[in-house]
Structures are given as C-alpha cells and as structure tokens.
Amino acid sequence: MSGPASILPLRAHRLAFEAGGTRLLDDVSFILPAGRRTVLLGPNGAGKSLLLRLCHGLLKPSSGEVRWAIEGRRSARRQAMVFQQPVMLRRSAVGNITHALAAHDVPRADRLTRANAALALAGLSHVARRPARVLSGGEQQRLALARAWATEPEILFLDEPTASLDPAATRAVETLIEGFHAADTKIVMATHDLGQARRIADDILFLHKGRLLEATDAAAFFEKPQTKEGRAFIAGELLW
Numbered sequence: 001m002s003g004p005a006s007i008l009p010l011r012a013h014r015l016a017f018e019a020g021g022t023r024l025l026d027d028v029s030f031i032l033p034a035g036r037r038t039v040l041l042g043p044n045g046a047g048k049s050l051l052l053r054l055c056h057g058l059l060k061p062s063s064g065e066v067r068w069a070i071e072g073r074r075s076a077r078r079q080a081m082v083f084q085q086p087v088m089l090r091r092s093a094v095g096n097i098t099h100a101l102a103a104h105d106v107p108r109a110d111r112l113t114r115a116n117a118a119l120a121l122a123g124l125s126h127v128a129r130r131p132a133r134v135l136s137g138g139e140q141q142r143l144a145l146a147r148a149w150a151t152e153p154e155i156l157f158l159d160e161p162t163a164s165l166d167p168a169a170t171r172a173v174e175t176l177i178e179g180f181h182a183a184d185t186k187i188v189m190a191t192h193d194l195g196q197a198r199r200i201a202d203d204i205l206f207l208h209k210g211r212l213l214e215a216t217d218a219a220a221f222f223e224k225p226q227t228k229e230g231r232a233f234i235a236g237e238l239l240w
Contacts, residue, residue, distance in 0.1 A: 007068045007075040007154055008034040008186060015054060015064035024050055025210045028064070032155075032188060037181055039201035039218070040190040043233065046207040048190035049084075052157045055188070056081045077104060080153035084160040086144035088132040093124060096132045097147045104151045114150050122146035122176060138169025145176050149185075156180060158189040162196065174199065194234065198222060206230050 010032040017025040025047045032038055032055075040048040053059045055066055056079060068075040089096050097115035106114065119125050122142040127135060132143060141161055148156055158177065162170040177200065181187050191197055197204065201218035208229045214221060225231045 004074070005070055006034060007070045007078050008032065009069060010055060010155070011067045012051075012055065013065050013067070015051070015061045015066065017050060017054060017059065018062045023062075023210065025054070025061075028207075028210075028212045030205060030212060030215050032186070034154075034186055035184070036202035037187040037189070037200055038203045038205060039197045040188070040205045040207060041192070041194075041197050041201070041221075041233075042207040043192055045209075046192075047210040048192075048207055049159050051205075051207065052081065052159050052188065052190055056157050078152075078154040079157065080148035080151055080155075081157040081159065082141070082144045082148050082161050084163050086140045088135075088140055088143070091132065092129050093132045093135065093143050094119060094128040096143060097150050100147045100151055106151075118146040118150035119143075121149065121179065123172070136169075138165050138172060141165060141169070141173055142176060145173065145180075149176075149180060153185060155186040155188060158187065160190055160192070162193075163191075170196075194236075206233070208233075 012028060012030050015025055015028040016023060028051065040051060042048055054061055057076065089099055091099065094115050097118055098111040101111040101114055119128050122145060124139060124142055124146060127139060132140065135143065162173050165173065177187060189200060204214065204216055204218045204221040205212060206214040206221065213227045214225060214230050221230065222234065225234055
C-alpha cells in the first residue's frame, strides 16, 4: 500500500517581498524537489531567512506565489521550521514535544512514546524532565530539531540553526540533520557558512541583495560559480 501523496515539489514563482517601501526580495523563482538537500547560501542580508519564511507560509509575498504539489491543510501539517534562536515553551523538554504533537492532532496515547523517541534520537533523554528554557544553547537547538522531527514533516526548513553554537554543538546538530535526510525528510537550510554548505548541500540557491543569482548543483557551484558575486563569495570577499 502506498503512503500519502507527497506535498513536493514546492514551486516558487516570481516571489517578491516589500516592507517599509523597500523591496527585500525580487523576482525569485525555483523548484524544490524531494530528496536532495537544498542550501540557501549568501551573505548576511541576502534574503535567505525571509525566503524560508515565505516558503513556510509565515509571511505572504507582496507578489508571486509559493505552490505545493498538494495545497491546504496537508501541506501545512507536513512541514516544519527550526529557527536560529529556538523558541522554547515554558514547560519541560518532553512537554515541548508532546505539545507540538497535540497541535498536530497526534492521539494522546501516542504522544509520550513519540516524544521520548525524538529525545533519544537527539541525545536528550537525560534532560526530558528539565525545563526547556534552562538547557544550554546546543541542547535547545537539538530539542527544537527533535520537536520538529516528532511531527514527521516531509520538509524541514532550517534558518541558520548553528549560527550561535560552538563547534561541538554544531557537529551534533549537523549529525541530526544528516539523520533526517537519511530518513527521507527534505532539508532546506539557510547558512552563510561556506564550510557547512559544502558538508550539507546537494543543491545551492545563492542569493545576494534579495535576488536569486544561482540555482545549481552544489559541486558545480563550489567548483565554478557562474556569477561574479558567487565567485566573490566563494573567495571570501565582502559583498555589498
């Protein structure tokens, strides 16, 4: 018996977003297929976080559209997003996850089992009963990932999830991300870290000043960017 129909691919068509009279994204189009890990790459202020929020439905574009293969409630329920600064509820670590599962209409009898499995995956079983807000930054980020994973998303948006973490915590988060990918969750991640993008990306969306300048295979991008801005970014030069 086949599983539920996929909400992917996601198609973004001529997205634009304006705020305060300033156009922050302009004429951005791309397709996100299932499977491959997509990294939104570019300098700070390029529009990466904004684009993730538009894709996830947290913001509405000023023009253009985001379209899923299946629209409506199913597409909304089969995606999740983790932010650079994780949002922790005023409850225990396990309570953060069971609350998310309740919001996804998971039967009460199944919530604790799924929450404990998610905590174990993230290496957080030992802090299950601790208040989530007293955990370290790295533990909070892993908890945010575990909470997202527990809802069984088909696509997971990640907004610079390791930007404020030390190397050990960063590696732990990247290991979790790799595990999600291996379990067939589509990963879409924003970063300005070239090393991280090289480790994670199958595909690159390179943004600069609110425009999508390159959409290509990651190996091709890192070997030979097609734009002067891409070449400057790879070379570590400042982009204005």
